[in-house]
Amino acid sequence: MEHTVVSASKFNAWFGDNHVVKDVTIGIEKNQVIAVMGPSGCGKTTFLRCINRMHELIPGATAKGSLKLYDDEVYTMNPIYVRYKIGMVFQRPNPFPNLSIYDNVVAGYKLNGLKMAKADMDVIVEKSLTSAALWKEVKDSLHKKGTFLSGGQQQRLCIARAIAMEPEVILFDEPTSALDPISTSSVEQLFHELKENYTLIIVTHNMQQAARVSDKTAFFYMGELVEFDDTKQMFTAPTDVRTQNYITGRFS
Amino acid sequence: MDARIGIRNTKSMLFKGLIVFLAFLITIPLIIVLLYIIKQGVTQVNWHFLTHVPAPVGEAGGGISNALIGSFIMVIMSSIIAIPVGMFAGIYLSENPHTKLAYYSGLCVDILQGVPSIVVGIVVYFWIVKPLGTFSALSGSIALSIMMLPIVIRSTEQTLRLLPPSLKEAALSLGVPYHRVIMKVIVPCGFAGILSGIMLSVARIIGETAPLLFTAFGNPYLSTSITKPMESLPHLIFTYATSPYDEWHNLAWGASFILLMFVLVLNIFTKLITRKWNIQL
Amino acid sequence: MTPLENEITALKKELISMWILVQSQLNKAKDAMVQFDKDLAREVLIKEKRVNAFELKIDRDCENIFALYCPVAVDLRFLLAALKINTNLERIGDIAAGIALYIVESSVNFDVKALESTSLIRMYDEAVNILIDTRTAFEKEDTVLARSIFKRDDVLDAINENAPLVVAEVIKADMNSIPEALYILSVIRKLERVGDQSKNIAEEIIFYVEAKILKHLESSQKHIEGEED
Incomplete structure (x- = not known):
């Protein structure tokens, strides 16, 4: 399985005594879009945050089991290195309000104090913003503050910021839940383009979005991974009744 | 029905x-005080x-240069002491609001804020002035910095707590180490x-007289040595206003x-800064 | 019940009403044939308009549900099945009307003996029964019953295959009966189509229901019941 980028086996996570991710075993292949869905509190976001070790930043949060990036155990790597390799985009667009658009894109380098020639930085900024389908809109105002952009543009700026670090995997935590439909569709379109170079894992509450953008869908319920299958299969004939009840809205 | 609506x-x-009347x-009193002081002082x-x-x-003439310079030096010195300590304490309180240490130090800050300034003066007198054997600008600055601390701590804490946690997450998710997240993202924002x-806090301590009575004491001559007694504006006002001479009253x-x-000016400046530099989240 | 479930229940009811109407159309056409009752046959022709109206309404309902609720999984399969069943039922309605049209156009009564020898009545009854059983299978989501339809359609096919020879016999016996014999052959051909349509419907029912047989049905069914109270 050389194409497996992220794999978990018997992976568990807790908040204090609360067992939120239970025995999850999953293998995520390269250059695919994976949608993760499930009702609120099912552990999907926690699982996502475990992948780049953001979970452990919350006091009382613990995790156990195997979680690998290629062949390396994520939980024995330096978390800072893990986060270089596995980028993340959050629910609400969160560009750094004190930085310009330009600096936001290279924030990963600047904030880490990595020195770099201006020319190299220009290249990274243009490349990342182009990949995030934002270059055309902002190329004349690179030195304005990132917070002057619209919500959808801000979210794409955050995506550009993640891309700039050239990660293997990008995690999205409900990336469009704070956006209007037009911004949402521009971000969704971006997913299709991004999967050429990256592996995307998207937590979403929007089932239609999961259906539209993903190659495979994982359904979490009460901390368990109930079903993980091709999205087409999942939305026409799911094999588990809990999945069916969830996607057809029959969960009370 | 119509009549009732009329009454209501x-x-x-x-x-x-x-409400408008009371607000007015x-x-x-503020206007009266301002006008009176301006009328008496501007000439x-x-x-x-x-x-x-x-x-x-x-003798005719005379000025207040000793007090101006004294106040200036002491405010700078107390700021140098209080700002780093206060900021880091504030950062700690906002970052770890649920720890025991945060609870007790938060409590201490509140109590410190309520301590009368004269008490601070006495404490510093016994701690520093007595052992050193002389009144000094240094001890005055320490007393003032103790007055400053709670305001700096609380304002830092409250400001940082208002910042969305997503900001910190954004930086952390880029692999930025914690100390850099604080210094490069949280504090600038x-x-x-x-x-x-x-x-x-500066505006507050510059008008404090009580802690300076037993610490910096006062000095009718120009002095820039921080180990010697030093004059300050409020102390000068206190001594000269209670004197029997009209020249000194003036x-x-x-x-x-x-x-x-x-x-x-400081207050207006602060208002402008918060408006101008306020970062849009 | 979610709004989508309400819509789907209503759609199912509508489809069943259409089904009953089509059944009665077939029955009436048969009665008209056996009793050579042209008035009854005309009634069938008139009621055909109602079948068409039903088809349009169900089509529109499906369209609305697709547009407004974006159904997935079992709901999606049900709606797809409903759309196709709708078309099939409308065709069966057309067939009943077609048979009725023969009665209206035919100048002579169908010979009872000819009906006997070609086993047309037997075939007709079987076709109607198949339609009824498919309906039951649809209502009860009974895939076993739906599967049995495939076998029973074979009976109709057999009669249909023999029909040319049998009809030839009838013609040989009485050359005057050529027109009615040809009508009988046509009716047999049409009834065979009813069997085929029913088979299609049965397939749709299996398609829609089968994925309901899910591996964790037992344990999680309990779970969901627990959540509702």
């Missing part, structure tokens, strides 16, 4: 009128006044708030005017 409308109008009323202020030490009794807290009025202007 009238009541509502009366209530609104009352509270500005009257005293001239270049000579700002650049000369007070004249002995019976909350800078306007922290700065306004500092400004307000000196006190002038000094009051300068102090008032300084505090006023």
Whole structure:
């Protein structure tokens, strides 16, 4: 399985005594879009945050089991290195309000104090913003503050910021839940383009979005991974009744 | 029915009128005080006044340069002591709001804020002035920095707590180490708030007399040595206003005017800064 | 019940009403044939308009549900099945009307003996029964019953295959009966189509229901019941 980028086996996570991710075993292949869905509190976001070790930043949060990036155990790597390799985009667009658009894109380098020639930085900024389908809109105002952009543009700026670090995997935590439909569709379109170079894992509450953008869908319920299958299969004939009840809205 | 609505409308109008009237009323004492001090003080202020030490009794002229410089030095020194300590304590409190240490230190800050300034003065007198054997600008600065601390801590804490956690997450998710997240993201984003807290605390301590009575003490001559007694504006006003001489009264009025202007400018400046530098989240 | 479930229940009811109407059309056409009752046959022709109206309404309902609720999984399969069943039922309605049209156009009564020898009546009854059983299978989501339809359609096919020979016999016996014999052959051909349509419907029912047989049905069914109270 050389194409497996992220794999978990018997992976568990807790908040204090609360067992939120239970025995999850999953293998995520390269250059695919994976949608993760499930009702609120099912552990999907926690699982996502475990992948780049953001979970452990919350006091009382613990995790156990195997979680690998290629062949390396994520939980024995330096978390800072893990986060270089596995980028993340959050629910609400969160560009750094004190930085310009330009600096936001290279924030990963600047904030880490990595020195770099201006020319190299220009290249990274243009490349990342182009990949995030934002270059055309902002190329004349690179030195304005990132917070002057619209919500959808801000979210794409955050995506550009993640891309700039050239990660293997990008995690999205409900990336469009704070956006209007037009911004949402521009971000969704971006997913299709991004999967050429990256592996995307998207937590979403929007089932239609999961259906539209993903190659495979994982359904979490009460901390368990109930079903993980091709999205087409999942939305026409799911094999588990809990999945069916969830996607057809029959969960009370 | 219509009549009732009329009555209710009238009541509502009366209530609104009352609120406006009271809001207007509270500005009257401020205006009176301002006008009076300006009227008494503005005539005293001239270049000579700002650049000369007070004249002995019976001589005409004299200024407040010793107090201006003294106040300036002591405010700078207490800021140097209080701002780093206060900021880091504030950062700790906002970052770890649920720890025991945060609870108790938060409590201490609240108590410190409530301690009367004269008590701070006495404490510093026994801790520093007595062992050193002399009144000094240093001990005055320490007393003032203790007065500053709670304001700086609380304003830092409150500003940083208002910042969305997503900001920190954004930085952490880029692999930025914690200390850099604080120094490069959190503090810059909350800078306007922290700065306004500092400004307000400066505005507060510059008018403090009580802690300086037993610490910096006062000095009728120009002195820049921090180990010697030093004059300050409020202390000068206190000594000269309670003297029996008219010339000295005038000196006190002038000094009051300068102090008032300084505090006023500082407040307005703070307001402008928070508006201008306020970072849009 | 979610709004989508309400819509689907209503759609199912509508489809069943259409089904009953089509059944009665077939029955009436048969009665008209056996009793050579032209008035009854005309009634069938008139009621055909109602079948068409039903088809349009169900089509529109499906369209609305697709547009407004974006159904997935079992709901999606049900709606797809409903659309196709709708078309099939409308065709069966057309067939009943077609048979009725023969009665109206035919100048002579169908010979009872000819009906006997070609086993047309037997075939007709079987076709109607198949339609009824498919309906039951649809209502009860009974895939076993739906599967049995495939076998029973074979009976109709057999009669249909023999029909040319049998009809030839009838013609040989009485050359005057050529027109009615040809009508009988046509009716047999049409009834065979009813069997085929029913088979299609049965397939749709299996398609829609089968994925309901899910591996965790037992344990999680309990779970969901627990959640509802």
